[in-house]
Amino acid sequence: xxxxxxxxxxxxxxxxxxxxxxxxxxxxxxxxxxxxxxxxxxxxxxxxxxxxxxxxxxxxxxxxxxxxxxxxxxxxxxxxxxxxxxxxxxxxxxxxxxxxxxxxxxxxxxxxxxxxxxxxxxxxxxxxxxxxxxxxxxxxxxxxxxxxxxxxxxxxxxxxxxxxxxxxxxxxxxxxxxxxxxxxxxxxxxxxxxxxxxxxxxxxxxxxxxxxxxxxxxxxxxxxxxxxxxxxxxxxxxxxxxxxxxxxxxxxxxxxxxxxxxxxxxxxxxxxxxxxxxxxxxxxxxxxxxxxxxxxxxxxxxxxxxxxxxxxxxxxxxxxxxxxxxxxxxxxxxxxxxxxxxxxxxxxxxxx
Numbered sequence: 001x002x003x004x005x006x007x008x009x010x011x012x013x014x015x016x017x018x019x020x021x022x023x024x025x026x027x028x029x030x031x032x033x034x035x036x037x038x039x040x041x042x043x044x045x046x047x048x049x050x051x052x053x054x055x056x057x058x059x060x061x062x063x064x065x066x067x068x069x070x071x072x073x074x075x076x077x078x079x080x081x082x083x084x085x086x087x088x089x090x091x092x093x094x095x096x097x098x099x100x101x102x103x104x105x106x107x108x109x110x111x112x113x114x115x116x117x118x119x120x121x122x123x124x125x126x127x128x129x130x131x132x133x134x135x136x137x138x139x140x141x142x143x144x145x146x147x148x149x150x151x152x153x154x155x156x157x158x159x160x161x162x163x164x165x166x167x168x169x170x171x172x173x174x175x176x177x178x179x180x181x182x183x184x185x186x187x188x189x190x191x192x193x194x195x196x197x198x199x200x201x202x203x204x205x206x207x208x209x210x211x212x213x214x215x216x217x218x219x220x221x222x223x224x225x226x227x228x229x230x231x232x233x234x235x236x237x238x239x240x241x242x243x244x245x246x247x248x249x250x251x252x253x254x255x256x257x258x259x260x261x262x263x264x265x266x267x268x269x270x271x272x273x274x275x276x277x278x279x280x281x282x283x284x285x286x287x288x289x290x291x292x293x294x295x296x297x298x299x300x301x302x303x304x305x306x307x308x309x310x311x312x313x314x315x316x317x318x319x320x321x322x323x324x325x326x327x328x329x330x331x332x333x334x335x336x337x338x339x340x341x342x343x344x345x346x347x348x349x350x351x352x
Contacts, residue, residue, distance in 0.1 A: 007295045010325055012228045017311040017332055024162055025345035028174045033196040036340055036347040038331060045327050047334060052194045052348050053202075055305070061207030062258040064250055066301070068189040068267045069212040071180035073148075074155025074172060079117040079125075086110060088117055090125075090138070091158065092151070093186060093219055099140045099147070102131060104219065111136060123150055148183075158186045160222055160344050162310070175344070184216035184239065190307045190344045191264035211249045215240040215266040215288070225312060230293050235314065240270045241285040250300065251280045261303040265318045268292065268301050275299040293317040294325050304351040308335055308342045323351045 029035045033053040040047055059065075075092040088111055091104040105111040105127075115127045122143050129137035140147055157171035167175075177192035179200070200210065220236025227233055250260060250271065262268045273288040274281045279299050291314060304322050309315040311332075320328045331349065340347045 009230050010294055010320075012225055012230060012312055014325065015312045015316055015320065015329075017329065019311065019342050020336065023336065023339065023342050023346075025341040025343060025347075026163055026165055028193065028345045029341075031196070032178070032194055033199050035194050037194075038335060038340065038347070038349045040323055040327065040331055040349060040351045042323055042327070042351065045324075045330075047331060049338065053196070053199055055350055056199060056202045056206065058303075058350065058352060059203055059206055059208045059261070060259070062209070062253060062256060063207075063261060064209045064211055064253045064258060065203060065261050065263065066211050066213060066246070066250065066267050066271060067177070067179055067192055067195070067263045068215050068270065069177075069179055069181045070185040070189060070214050070216050070266070071183045072158065072176050072185045072188050073151060073183050074167075075151075075158040075186045076156040076167070077119060077151065077154060079119045081111070082116040082118055082124075090117065091186070091219070092155075093135065094184070094216070096137070101125075101138045101140065102135055103138050104135045108134060108136075119150070119154075121150060123147065160187065162343055163345065179212070181212075182214045182216075182241075184214070186219055187217040187221050188344065189215075189217060189264040189266045191267075191305045191348065193345070194305075194348045195263070209249055209253065211246040213240065213242050213246055213267055213270040215270045217266055221315070225314065230291075230317070233291060233314070235289040235291040237287040237289045238266075238269075239285075240273065240288050242270060242274050242281060242283055244283040247274070247281050247283040254279060254300065259303050260301050261305065262301040263305045265292075265306060265309075265315045268298075268304065268318060268322075271300045272298065291317075292321050294321040296321040298322060306349050306351070307344065308332065308340060308346055308349060310343060319349075319351070 035052045037050040037052045077090045079088050089106040093102045125138040125140045157167040157175045216239045225233050273290050274284045
């Protein structure tokens with residue numbers, strides 16, 4: 001008996017696309033909600049060109065906007081090696097336990113187990129181990145109650161590598177969503193950067209419910225896929241939390257056939273990770289390495305706000321699974337023709 005062909009996942013090379021360097025945004029727009037917005041309609045594969053604050057017009061009463069409330073911390077610090085006084089860049093990835101951190105260091109070849117790094121203000125750390133990804137495990141020592149005020153004051157925003165400039169103090173504000181509250185990311189959930197307080201207030205006035213999840217974005221978000229067969233790629237695990245309150249809001253709206261609008265790929269990964277039978281989600285806090293690529297049957301999210309991502313990235317593949325790969329590639333080419341701004345500080349896309 002013939003049941004139809006099984007759709008095969010695309011190959012990595014099918015997501016290759018050249019983005020002109022001059023279109024890679026190096027700075028954000030002056031006002032968050034005045035970036036450009038490309039609207040992709042999956043039903044007829046039409047494309048509209050709007051301004052981001054116009055997104056309010058696409059919502060109805062009872063819809064749910066799901067955002068990732070993770071907060072970026074200024075993870076890039078500079079230290080000196082004890083004795084040699086060689087300058088070292090320390091990129092804090094995550095706190096493993098009290099005062100014990102996983103970090104990337106540069107130049108890595110000059111930072112070995114047993115070295116002591118000096119940060120100033122009486123703060124030091126010992127290099128106690130290597131990680132499988134080439135990083136280091138650091139044990140911090142200090143006389144103050146917490147190291148976080150020092151990190152917030154002296155750390156630099158962890159801008160992605162395609163932003164070819166040094167981070168400025170202003171990036172600590174602009175490379176952060178207006179609703180960020182849960183510290184833990186080394187990369188911003190960039191789709192959320194477009195939302196201003198004014199846009200959020202306008203959505204609430206329309207009767208839109210705003211629900212929050214947390215997914216702390218790690219350095220793996222920038223790690224390239226090294227295999228042509230996507231089924232062989234392993235995502236880095238990232239911590240997430242979906243609260244009982246958020247689960248209840250989403251489940252009630254879904255039962256009433258309201259739209260669930262996810263802001264960003266990290267939000268999608270969180271709510272799709274906790275989807276259970278019957279197309280509901282359950283409250284949970286855990287780690288996820290969920291990799292979404294075509295073909296994929298989305299259970300919860302039925303609208304998506306996203307950015308224009310790097311070609312061949314896991315982020316672009318999730319978007320291609322949501323909107324059809326060929327349609328997404330067509331939209332990217334149109335964005336290039338119309339001089340949209342790309343990547344973290346770039347313009348937005350709304351898939352309906």
